[in-house]
Amino acid sequence: GSLSAADFHLEQVSWPLTSLQLGQVSGLAYNTHSYLVVFHRGDHRWGANSFNLQERYQERFLGPIQQSTILVVDPDVGAVMKASGRNMFYLPHGITTDKDNNYWLTDVALHQVFKVSGNGRDRILVALGEAFVPGSDSGHFCKPTDVAVDSKTGNVFVSDGYCNARILKFSPEGKYLNEWGAGSASDSGRRIPFQIPHSLAFIPDRQELCVADRENGRIQCFIAETGEFVKEIKKEEFGGKVFAITYSPGGDGLLYAVNGVSPHHSAPVRGFVMNYYSTGILDTFQPEKKEFQMPHDIVESIDGVYVGDLDSRQIYKFTLESKERGVRS
Numbered sequence: 001g002s003l004s005a006a007d008f009h010l011e012q013v014s015w016p017l018t019s020l021q022l023g024q025v026s027g028l029a030y031n032t033h034s035y036l037v038v039f040h041r042g043d044h045r046w047g048a049n050s051f052n053l054q055e056r057y058q059e060r061f062l063g064p065i066q067q068s069t070i071l072v073v074d075p076d077v078g079a080v081m082k083a084s085g086r087n088m089f090y091l092p093h094g095i096t097t098d099k100d101n102n103y104w105l106t107d108v109a110l111h112q113v114f115k116v117s118g119n120g121r122d123r124i125l126v127a128l129g130e131a132f133v134p135g136s137d138s139g140h141f142c143k144p145t146d147v148a149v150d151s152k153t154g155n156v157f158v159s160d161g162y163c164n165a166r167i168l169k170f171s172p173e174g175k176y177l178n179e180w181g182a183g184s185a186s187d188s189g190r191r192i193p194f195q196i197p198h199s200l201a202f203i204p205d206r207q208e209l210c211v212a213d214r215e216n217g218r219i220q221c222f223i224a225e226t227g228e229f230v231k232e233i234k235k236e237e238f239g240g241k242v243f244a245i246t247y248s249p250g251g252d253g254l255l256y257a258v259n260g261v262s263p264h265h266s267a268p269v270r271g272f273v274m275n276y277y278s279t280g281i282l283d284t285f286q287p288e289k290k291e292f293q294m295p296h297d298i299v300e301s302i303d304g305v306y307v308g309d310l311d312s313r314q315i316y317k318f319t320l321e322s323k324e325r326g327v328r329s
């Protein structure tokens with residue numbers, strides 16, 4: 001019969017074949033040509049003193065990152081096919097591609113969201129927020145973390161952010177449409193605010209938007225049209241931190257997640273494969289030899305699942321191996 005995800009397990013494969021010379025890896029995306037797109041910080045890093053108490057970036061004197069922060073990487077060997085994003089960003093965070101292969105990016109130092117042409121020429125097509133000015137009205141963000149695009153309507157969703165606790169919705173041209181906070185929690189019924197809405201995944205099969213509510217260690221999903229709360233996925237196995245999520249459309253709708261280092265290391269840091277509808281955990285995965293340090297984004301490509309680790313400054317690739325073979329060998 002047809003092989004279900006239960007017959008498979010994600011295992012790390014040795015990739016890339018040559019070093020990608022990355023800084024802190026903050027975001028991963030993939031494009032319609034099934035290439036991996038990497039958003040990294042070059043020689044900048046987000047340290048304990050990067051921001052003051054008013055959430056203002058303290059290292060403007062460094063100027064923008066001069067290395068290429070946007071790398072299009074070939075999924076087979078990991079060779080850099082295209083490099084761009086020089087002299088534009090200070091602290092890259094999230095990256096998403098739209099159906100025309102344009103990039104939507106966030107920069108936590110700029111407190112801004114950009115739509116940039118994906119042809120490597122880096123034309124800024126939309127810029128949201130005010131450079132270096134944190135805020136919480138419809139024209140400002142505070143360390144925005146990610147962007148998701150609804151390919152059906154072209155509407156754009158922003159998770160905002162480290163120092164706000166909301167999701168904003170914009171038209172394809174960047175016109176403010178709506179915003180909302182956390183939905184009601186499953187247990188207490190009290191509305192527990194987001195604590196770093198850190199990563200977004202759009203569910204095209206359902207026109208829903210899921211949010212990795214990082215420090216609450218939960219995923220909350222909403223109706224994209226209205227922002228109405230649909231459901232919450234919170235697992236003991238997450239250990240109280242969910243850093244990133246991504247969704248694989250199609251029949252069995254797989255939702256992937258990576259958790260973070262939990263207090264007292266009570267839960268291992270790893271990746272999860274869940275069925276979006278049943279919310280059951282189908283598989284977990286982690287690097288063979290080393291541990292994840294800070295898995296910061298995850299994306300599924302045509303041939304595997306990629307995890308960008310911010311602290312180890314590298315990208316791990318996992319592919320589906322049949323469990324039976326594991327038993328036989």
Ligand SMILES: O=C(N[C@@H](O)C(=O)O)c1ccccc1
Pocket residue numbers: 026046047048093310
């Ligand atoms: O979470 C943090 N960083 C990462 O998510 C990241 O995106 O770098 C962080 C928080 C406080 C101070 C310094 C870094």
